[in-house]
Amino acid sequence: MIDAGFKLTAAETRKLDEFKTSAAYGTYLKAIKASPIYSTIVREYVKNVDIKDDLVRLQSDGTLPDGISLDTMNNLFKQSISRMAINMMADAVILIELEKKRVDDVIHDIRSDSDIIYLLGTADEKYYKEAEKLLEEGKLDKDSVAYRGLVNWYKLKEKLPKNKQEDVLPIVTPKPVVENKKRESSKSNLDSLNIEI
16 A cells, blocks of 8 residues: 655656666566566456547547547557556555665666666667677677677577687586596405404
8 A cells, every 4th residue: 555645756757767767767667567467467457448429529529530530549549558557566566665665676676677677688679789889889799798698699580600609609518527436345245153362
């Protein structure tokens, strides 16, 4: 339940606004869109939206031309609401988190998750295109997150030829298995009847 009296300070609002222009926030929105919860919410609420009656009224008033397809306009409206729902849900999740933690912690967690998604090569394509540009200009360090994510994105897209992949990716050689040979010892017969004193 959201605390009705919860408020953000001016500094926190400024930090959130800055965060919303970052690449991490874009990746976060993509993750929200891919989540089953978002799909359920959109299916539950957006599927029942129908503005055809309003469109007919606007056409009869002369506000809309008669040639416009009501179904097309209705579907465009639903798509707009679905896109808006991504941002609303993303901000709602952040606000719920902010009741428990500070802004810096929440932003740090989202950025960390975003870095992991980027490293896996599954983030938005535009971030890899930017990294590609930096790589062509020689400005991308091979130890950086940007480079490692780009390599994994290449692997997923199968853009690197096999011989190139060997050059770029770290080579892991399996350690040789060392067999422990049992020390052979002379077998002693320790039958109690044959013991000589």
